[in-house]
Amino acid sequence: MKIDPALVQLPAENGPAEVGPCASRTRMTILLAPMEGLLDFVLRDILTRVGGVDRCVSEFIRVTNTLLPDHVFTRVVPELLNGGCTFAGVPVRPQLLGSDPVCLAENAGRLAVLRPPGIDLNFGCPARTVNRHGGGAALLDQPELLLAICAAVRRAVPIDMPVSAKMRLGVHDDSRALECALAIESGGASELVVHARTKADAYRPPAYWERIADIRAVVRIPVVANGEIWNVQDALRCRAVSGSDSLMLGRGMVTDPGLALAIQAAMASPDANPASGVGAQPGSTERASPALCPVINWATLLPFINDFWRLVGTRLERRQQAGRLKQWLNFLRRHHPEAELAYGVLRTLSEPAAIDQWLALAAFNALQNQAPETVWLTNAIHPGEPPSKPRQGLL
Numbered sequence: 001m002k003i004d005p006a007l008v009q010l011p012a013e014n015g016p017a018e019v020g021p022c023a024s025r026t027r028m029t030i031l032l033a034p035m036e037g038l039l040d041f042v043l044r045d046i047l048t049r050v051g052g053v054d055r056c057v058s059e060f061i062r063v064t065n066t067l068l069p070d071h072v073f074t075r076v077v078p079e080l081l082n083g084g085c086t087f088a089g090v091p092v093r094p095q096l097l098g099s100d101p102v103c104l105a106e107n108a109g110r111l112a113v114l115r116p117p118g119i120d121l122n123f124g125c126p127a128r129t130v131n132r133h134g135g136g137a138a139l140l141d142q143p144e145l146l147l148a149i150c151a152a153v154r155r156a157v158p159i160d161m162p163v164s165a166k167m168r169l170g171v172h173d174d175s176r177a178l179e180c181a182l183a184i185e186s187g188g189a190s191e192l193v194v195h196a197r198t199k200a201d202a203y204r205p206p207a208y209w210e211r212i213a214d215i216r217a218v219v220r221i222p223v224v225a226n227g228e229i230w231n232v233q234d235a236l237r238c239r240a241v242s243g244s245d246s247l248m249l250g251r252g253m254v255t256d257p258g259l260a261l262a263i264q265a266a267m268a269s270p271d272a273n274p275a276s277g278v279g280a281q282p283g284s285t286e287r288a289s290p291a292l293c294p295v296i297n298w299a300t301l302l303p304f305i306n307d308f309w310r311l312v313g314t315r316l317e318r319r320q321q322a323g324r325l326k327q328w329l330n331f332l333r334r335h336h337p338e339a340e341l342a343y344g345v346l347r348t349l350s351e352p353a354a355i356d357q358w359l360a361l362a363a364f365n366a367l368q369n370q371a372p373e374t375v376w377l378t379n380a381i382h383p384g385e386p387p388s389k390p391r392q393g394l395l
């Protein structure tokens, strides 16, 4: 199922307003962030089906001193076997991480044969093991190496294949941020994502969106703003502060899969004031105003959660399956109260069959419009039949 933003119904208390393409004033370009260990092929598939996302970057593929075989690229980015797109048709750029220009270029050349819709370079990973080998954020202390890497990769892949990069603001401080951005541009990257924090900042709020504006002022390539966009207000504020019409969403989108659609709807809404960021407070978990919010509620989300669970079952070993669902629910509960309840129940379960049953009942109860606390686990569910009267004993 893919939800068309044009068909998104705004909440009833705000009248019959419906967001359609004709109402659109400005559209943001929204990228789904690379997130190693969290946002893999399965979750990319689900989140891009919900909608609002224009492009994805894969989790990083580590390049050392060997030429990687095709199956390594297609294991991380199975979309390469689907024309480089998710099943919803959203392009995915594989991301390479390394520090040696020659190795990166040779592997990029090999990857290019699989015709990805672009190649992204990681200049932001803060992991100690990665940085010890000179990769990721460690490169932000060596702008000349950034330039050499971008230039080598650019030369190694066909001219019509975009090469982009993702950087943080620096290692310990942001004093070389502009120098790094200029080096990446000089090396031939055609787009730059800026995660507006240093490596030392790790993931601590805030993100310094104003520094993205400084970078935009010195480079000519498009700059995508990233970091701490959790809701529509954050997105509009980030756009206002950074001046960028392109945003990359990471944890916010995992937490609220309707976020990209909500941002696009807000941009199209006559109630929105994208230039001012509707006066939102940084880090607020509230959405802008009911008039700006399309409804991607728990009932809408449950079929996607079910699909996620089915896909996880086909892709992962049995012992890893329950953990993946719990990992996503752990993010979802930040935005959906029902996910809190689901998490409380499911964290006690590890058998896939028990999780199947619970999800079937959750879906049934959502259809019946029952309150989430009336979701029960029964011993036997007969396919096609409604569950029997719940036993006493809420899980």
Ligand SMILES: Cc1cc2nc3c(=O)[nH]c(=O)nc-3n(C[C@H](O)[C@H](O)[C@H](O)COP(=O)(O)O)c2cc1C
Pocket (backbone or CB within 6 Å): 033, 034, 035, 036, 037, 038, 058, 059, 060, 095, 122, 123, 124, 125, 166, 195, 226, 227, 228, 229, 248, 249, 250, 251, 252
């Ligand atoms: C679990 C996790 C894994 C990540 N993996 C990658 C990665 O593989 N490549 C990369 O460039 N950034 C990675 N990041 C950084 C995110 O892409 C993004 O820049 C960061 O989370 C800030 O955006 P957000 O506040 O919207 O989440 C990762 C972040 C997290 C939390």
